[in-house]
Amino acid sequence: MSIYYIFERAFHPDEGFGLGGFGFKGDNRKFSFMDDGASSRVWSMLEVDTSQWQKEFDQTSDEFIVESDPSKAPTYLGNRYEGYDSVDTRPTGVARVSGGPPVADGIQSLTIQIATRGKNHAFPTEYxxxxxxxxxxxxxxxxxxxxxxxxxxxxxxxIPDLDVQVGITLLIDRHRKKMSITSNLTGDGFPNSEVFIHDNAGGKLMLNTHHRIGSAAGQLIGNHRHLLAATQLTIDIDDAGNFGDSLTAVRCVDFMPWDTDLLEIAGTTSFSLANWNGLHIARDPTEEGIFGLDTDDALPIPGADHRWPRDRRDAGLRNLFDEPALSDLPHWNH
Structure with missing residues (x-):
């Protein structure tokens, strides 16, 4: 049966965090579906064997890895370096796969849930x-x-946790050689996030990309479980379950900090695999917000960050911080 590898990563695209992140070292990169060399604040990899359709994972399993790349404090906070080599500082996570058995001439349904959390252990309290x-x-x-x-x-x-959750449903039709995928990304909203999946032949498919909202000091307190991004698509597969080159997307939205409909940007719902991945990779990971400031250049005031998607069509300052209505997400079927 088929094996897939699901990657979930939270990263800061700038060289350093802004005022709202106290100037700690960032990851200095764009959105990426490369599994090596892409620095992240917290990342995880889950191996999904479709022949094992009922399974729970923790970090004692080689099939579920949760890690952080090194953190470094700014000079005025002591230049502390943390490599996350200790079990006491590494991020934590749980994962679960549930569903039905593979059927050679039918449809297999799998539901995958991943939740990770991690702390910045380069903070001065470590002294x-x-x-x-x-x-x-x-x-x-x-x-x-x-x-x-x-x-x-x-x-x-x-120090608050950086919380990320991913829910993925795979419908694998081995008769028609199609796979339908629904992916929902939730979490604190900060920093940037990305979710992608590898097949067993090395094919890579981006599922979600999310641009951060607010700042570390304001967004990370508590586990908000905001809906950050959602995608629904169908892609061709071969006899081994590996990805083909043609896919059709039904929905692909990054809800924060703006309700960004990627299919509206692309102007199509039909893609080659390369063009689909390119649509995500081409996104600007450091979009400037109000008054031309980056989203974490504001003063670090806990609870002051906007918690919901903003509608690009609304230029009124007052309405940027109003509670959302259904009209704020006009394309989403609630």
Whole structure:
């Protein structure tokens, strides 16, 4: 049966975070479906074997990997570097695959759920953990009969998680040699996110791209589970389940910071695989917002960031921050 690899990544496209991210090192890249060399704040890879249609994953499994690329604080916060080599600092995640068995001449349905979260452990509170370890407080605590003090408890209390969730449904029609895919990306809204899938022959299909909204200080507090992006498409497959070169998209929207309909931009619903991926890769990952400022150049005031999609057609400053109505998403079928 077929094997697919699903990648979910959250990244900051600029060289550094703005004021709202306290100037930490960014990933300095564009949207990408390359699985190597694309720096990310948090990323995951899930291996989906369609012959195992009921399975749960955590990070003890080689089939589900959750990692962070290194973080670095700015000079005024101590230049702290964090490589996420310790189990105490690595991001965490869970994944689940459910559905029905593969049918050679029928349709297999699989539902895939992925949730990841990670912290910026380059934050200055980590120096407290360093001091505690260097002064022997941890060893003293153990000697008194307690368990080891968890590493970085200060960060766990003070630094919000970067939360991302992905829900994907695969309908694999091996008789007609078609695969229908629905992908919903939810999370905090910051930073940028991308979701793509590899087949077993190395073919790559982008599912979602999301441009960040707000700033780290304002958006990451709590797990908002905002609907960030949604896609529905059908692509040709071969006998082994690998992607063909022709696909038809029904819907592809990035809901934040603007309700951006990528099919409206493309002017078509029929694509070659290369043109479809190119539509996502060509997006500007650092679109400027109001007054020409980048989305995280504002002062880091928690709770001050706009939490819902903005309608490009509405230029009124007051309405940018109103609660949404259905008319704010005129093309989405609620």
């Amino acid at each position: 407290i953990a360093d001091l505690r370890g260097g002064t022997g407080v941890d060893r003293l605590y153990d000697w008194l009969g307690g368990e080891s003090i968890p590493m970085n408890p200060e960060s766990r209390l003070l």
